[in-house]
Amino acid sequence: MTLHPVVADVTARIEARSAATRSAYLARLGEAAQRGPARTAHGCANLAHGLAACGADEKLLLKAAERRNIAIVSAYNDMLSAHQPLERYPQLLKRAVKDAGGIAQFAGGVPAMCDGITQGRAGMELSLFSRDVVAMATAVALAHDMFDGALLLGVCDKIVPGLLIGALSFGRLPAVLVPAGPMPSGLPNREKSRIRQLHAEGKIGKPELLEAELQSYHSPGTCTFYGTANTNQMVVEAMGLHLPGASFVNPGTPLREALTRAAGRRVVELDHGIGEIVDERAVVNGLVALLATGGSTNHTMHLVAIAAAAGIALTWDDFAELSPVVPQLATVYPNGAADINHFHAAGGVQFLVGELLDHGLMHADVRTVAGEGLERYREAPALVDGELVWSRVGQASSDESVLRPVRAPFAPDGGIRVLDGTLGRAVIKVSTVAPELRVIEAPARVFDHQSEFLAAFEAGGLDGDFVAVVRHQGPRANGMPELHKLTPALGVLIDRGHRVALVTDGRMSGASGKVPAAIHCTPEAAGGGPLAYLRDGDLVRVDADAGTLDVLADLGGREPAGPAVDATLGTGRELFGAFRHLVGRADDGASVFAPAFEPVAA
Template identity: 60%
Template sequence: MALHPTLIDVTNRIKQRSQQSRSQYEARMQAARLSGTTRDHVSCTNVAHAYAAMPKNDKLTLKAAKAPNVGIITSYNDMLSAHHPYANYPDIIKEAARAIGATAQVGGGTPAMCDGVTQGQPGMELSLFSRDIIAMSTAIALSHQVFDAGLYLGVCDKIVPGLLIGALRFGHLPAVFVPAGPMTSGIANSEKAKVRQLYAEGKVGRDALLESEMGSYHSEGTCTFYGTANSNQMLMEIMGLHMPGAAFITPGTPLRKALTEAATQQAVKLSQQGKTLADMITVEAIVNGIVGLLATGGSTNHAIHLPAIAHAAGIQINWDDFNDLSAVVPLLARVYPNGKADVNHFHAAGGMAFLINELLNAGLLHDNVETVVGSGLHLYTQEPHLVDGQAAWKPGTKVSGDPTVLSPVASAFSADGGLRLLKGNLGRSVIKVSAVAAEHRKITAPAIVFNHQDELLSAFKRGELERDFVAVIRFQGPRANGMPELHKLTPTLAVLQERGFKVALVTDGRMSGASGKVPAAIHMSPEVLSGGALGKIRDGDIITLDAEAGVVTAEVPEDIWSQREIAVQDLSQNQFGFGRELFTGMRHHASNAESGALTFNFND
């Protein structure tokens, strides 16, 4: 199938834009690659320290055969349900490596915080920056120079982007990402959302809310809605960094274990073949990631994370690229919050193999990419199964098992991907409209300005928001307070919308990866603390948010607008407590959201 012209155009302009930075990256990775097996250039004393605690037979293997040694970078903890399964992965990986004459070691661990736990709490102000700390933790582990390949164990929101950013700076090594899978399905997502709204209205108490939430989040594995964590897993698969079909196999099953063993053995093979992560993360692979995000209605957080990942590989992308691809990439998945199904239902209906096959056949993905299992993304139209206890692959289904959840291109749920760029005199932002009904996609209403999400919630409880309005929540960007998610607002705004009011949100902060049915212009750049025009808004100013036209603007006469000062806010409450004082430097150095909210510069 011929590639879609827009896919070609966007890919080519990214290459043109990235020519210098990508060439620099490739030269650095090539220099590292030419140094050979890194431990060959490390002194015997250094190596002895690294292998001192290894079992005797593993030492003999390394000494006698110079067999590949695989580094495991793990984000295991037993507080996160998604990462709980990783507890026994190192043992599985070591045995799988030994079975083919190689060795494996846990090279290091990374932090892994849960946005679900910190949502609406001060700890959320550390969340986005944890991604860069994870990247640095990954680099620390790999800096020992005793590994020939890496296995990366991570699932959730900032963890996978952080692991990949770190791994890309060691892109001369092979890398395979190893998922843990989603928890089994609990109560229906629609029921969970209903209880949350009833709680926001004061119609049910905390006991009912807690019972509902625990019925949804009930066992080990990823949360089953399609937020950032599961968007991560989709991305790793469509970018060719997972074993095919590995993303959504539930924990604790024989197939899950077999896929982990297969990932280990594949990492060893890649090392022996000289194939590296830098070979795999190209402009084409990054574009494939954007297409996958759009076709599945994935998390808006990746409008920040994908630019950051791309930067780590010397590739420059921006929201124009997302917007132009979104115009031609159809929405093929209806998974909560833009549908009633969960990711287990999506997987059962055909999952990633079906989705990738449809997009390849429509000319909307690049097939000419290197993956961890070979050349060509078409290898990911296969799905795994067990043969004598080992993972094997067969062609995926060509027919959706449930067209209400997973649609072919010919009958897509929407002709576009639902993620759009909004521009105007307030700056640049993005909006996810895949879950927003058509009648709510345009609103013109007076602004009500808040400097914290709790101010809006308090106003709601006082009955002051029973009207049409655009909520402006400012000083929520990376430099102001770490850009916490504002997901706590979703039930309240949804209640007002269901009462018949026209409401919208405009902010320099983030919403959750599960952004819902209320129109929200998010990630406004530049943020107010960096001189963003959102700081000029005053209560009562008329704001137009038009998702169809790609506009978000303040309807204020230019002569008045140009003379207005940017608001100033005392942010001292964001500087201390809950460890926030340790992140002062990161807040100071963070780039804007469109360039990834990065706290370091790869091009200096």
């Protein structure tokens, strides 16, 4: 299939924009690869430290550099449902690697925090920065120069991007991401949302709300809605970094264990590094998968930061140019009633990739951890007589209420759009916003913290049409927390017939629903952006159809407003002061690392 001209043009522009930085990155990989297995250059004392805990046979083989040594880097902890299944993975992987002729060592653990637990709490202000901490922790684990490949174990929001960024700094190493899969379906997500809104209205109490939440989040595995965690899995599989079909197999099943073992065997066989797989075409494939599924808006930052780690300069303009030509093929809550298990059962990633390939919307000629070409990702795994086999999925979705072909999409364009205007630049997820709410022009109600908004709502002071502006929530201010505690209240106001929207330099991520929300607004208020000059009553226009974000008032002559609440001290937040000082803009990936636009010396 001929590549769609817009996909081809966007890829070509990314390649041209990235020519110097990508070349410098690949040159560094080449220099590292020429040195061979790093441990062969270790001094005797260095190597002895690295082998001290190994068995006698492993010591003999590693000492002679006769076998590949694979690093296992894991985000396991047993508090988070998505990561609890990873407890058994290291032993499974060590056996699988040994069966394939290699040796594996557990190289290090990385932190994994849950935005669901920290939502509305002080810990949420560490959430985005935890991505860069995970990247640095991954680099620390790999920095011992003992390894010839890596298995990266993680699932959720900031963990997978962090693992990728860290591994790309050792891009000469082959690496496979190893997921854990979603928990089985529980309380339907729309019922959960309904109960949350009833609680926000004061119609039910906390015990009823807690019971509903416990029925939703009920067992080991990833949450089943299409938030950042499941978007991670979708995007990295589309980039060829999982084994085909690995993303959405439930934990604790024979197929999940077989896929985990297969990842261990495969990394021993790979002869090209992760830095070669993650090229401009792979990044575009991930971006197209994000748009085609109405995935998490967090990836407007994560994909930019991941690309930068591979020397690739991805921009929000690339998102904006691709979105009009990529149809929305999936509806998974909050975009629809289905959860990720329903999506998987309808044909999942394999059907989606096949449709996008057949219509020229993805690059087929890429390297992946499964081999050359993306065609392998049309194949789904299964156990046949105890053996893991892959076969091509059917040409039709088994449930077109969840997953559709390109000829009959849910929407003709992608679910994420970029807004530009006098209030700066922002992104908005429109895949679940009613068409009549995609343009909101109303007076601003300005808040400097989400608690101020919630207090005004509870006091009954938010009637009428308005645009809620929640500022000083950007990365430089307080680490850019997600603001989902606002969603039930805003939903109540919409149901009462009010035309409301949210504008913020904070985040809402993949769980944002029916509320039109212009998020990641940059330049942020703490950086002197226009949000700092807004006042109550200023007329604001959020136009998702035209792609604009404007204030219809003269902001000249005003002094910028500072935050009303100091949200940078206590609960570990003071430890991240350097991050808030160094962090880049949201459209540059909101990272503390150097962006791809500035070549780093080899």
